[in-house]
Amino acid sequence: MKETPLCLTVGHLLPYSMTDFNTTDFTNPSTFILLGIPGLEAAHVWISIPFCTMYAIAILGNSTILFIVKKEPSLHGPMYYFLCMLAVTDLGLSTSMLPKMLSIFWFNSKEISFSACLTQMYFIHCFSVIQSGILVAMALDRYVAICHPLRYSTILTNPIVAKISLAVVLRGGMLALRYPILARQWPYCKTNIIPQPYCTHIAMVNLACADTRISSYYGLFVLFCVMGLDVIFITMSYIQILRVIFSLPTKDARLKTFWTCGSHLFVILAFYIPGLFISLLSRFGQNVLLHFHVLIANVYLLMPLVLNPIIYGVRTKQIRDRLFRLFTHEGA
Template sequence: MSDSNITNFSNPSTFILLGIPGLEAAHVWIFILFCAMYAIAILGNFTILLIVKMEPSLHGPMYYFLCMLAVTDLVLSTSILPKMLSIFWFNSREIDFSACLTQMYFIHCFSVMESGIFVALALDRYVAICHPLRHSTILTNPIVAKIGLAMLLRGAILALPYPFLARQWPYCRTNIIPQPYCTHIAMVSLACDDTRVSSYYGLFVLFCVMGLDVIFITVSYILILRAIFSLPTKDARLKTFGTCGSHLFVILAFYIPGLFISLIYRFGQNVPLHFHVLIANVYLLMPPVLNPIIYGLRTKQIQGRLLRLFTHERA
């Protein structure tokens, strides 16, 4: 790193976000791609919220969880993309230290919330397929509200130590973050003190929270698959599996890049930096784009309500 990037401060007032190092020449094209992704995420998730609100028949547990997921995706993408787009288009790289900490908090808080909502969706599918006659009595509206509140509080509480830990470290090497947004790992790597507490806490959240979520989702879908294969006819099996296939695809698209990022950060010293940053962007930005498309367009009730909405407007 050049001497111009090295400073002698311990409390920087701003950080510099580099965007995607090594791909500066393509920042305009990346801006167009990410701008399109943001527009799809905003339009798709607001459409899910609007349709569920307008259609009384969709006022059920799965659709309430989809609305929670849509709100989570809207907050997550909005906490990242506006600043990212300003870097790619206007070269506005500076971010205030407090704004960086706030962005970090929202990214980690709503990522944990999204993981929790996937657990809730897996629970809903398990009850609907394995105990269909008891679905309405097990997942009542008060229970769904309590699950949503629990996911919100879990994300808010678990993400709270991240900005407090990052604020206490001295930053005497550089204030340059080689990616387009602030995360805990990126900031801690710039600190010039013993940051093992931050690293251990990050691993705790990764394995004890995300890991438990993955285990719960895996067990749920194993039980779901057992129930599907015990159905009497092939058509019934295909129909039931179709309702779960889209859920499973979105869940894998969320967790696999996250696992890949963690492995690259710890063991992939020879992986190019721009590849690492691109994978991190996919991890954070693809779910808000994919979730409304896959959950919405592949859910027949939402498809039907959307079709009636457009047909009515044309008439």
């Protein structure tokens, strides 16, 4: 059985063989069929429960973060502006995926038009790249705050923060734009079945009847060159941060300074570590069932969207205090 190329969903690799599914002969379909979790169709209603719960938590948590930052003047600073960007990105990514996914699980609504598939593909890749860029911006914020505290307000001014934010958004938007442009040009004559609950670039590459090597190379470029550079920049920032922390005179000062980076570190781990696990699983877990790969890939994409507002809400004292005051005031 011949294996198709690796399925690249931003941040992870998912192998599958299209020969596992029935194919039909046709040319350029107007719709595609999203299978959801292949092999677990009978359990789709039960599978939808945790996914629906994650979606609700992501919407409620990230919306709460945005509301609190807007209402609390003391939170109007670079760190919280980047946090708001992360919250908006999380809302965008979850909304790009989960409504269609839940319609598959609940109503067996598997069809998606060609244009809608390209649109979904674009936003999933776009928001994923933006999310990585925001983590870099937050690492820069922590670096300046700890390594150059006296110059923090003069380095990260509002215009500079706006330019960094614009650069992050434009980078994600421009890099992701290439995916639907390439996918629109291909002829499709193998099958219109996509063995997962959403459209991604390589999922469509595997359906094309054309030389798609440039698309595969471009996907690898985005994954390893762009996100790889993001990881390198974050690592270098924290090396400098740790050097400053370890040079502090007392243990209490070192711990207090280190924990100011705690929320950001947890968010970084929640974003990059599962992606590394998925890549290793895809490389060395060829005997793992397809539905397990798809489930893990979905959890990887959705888990950071749920964890980010929880991590910042629990670990950031200003947000926690403002939220407490909000509830106590309403209850009074």
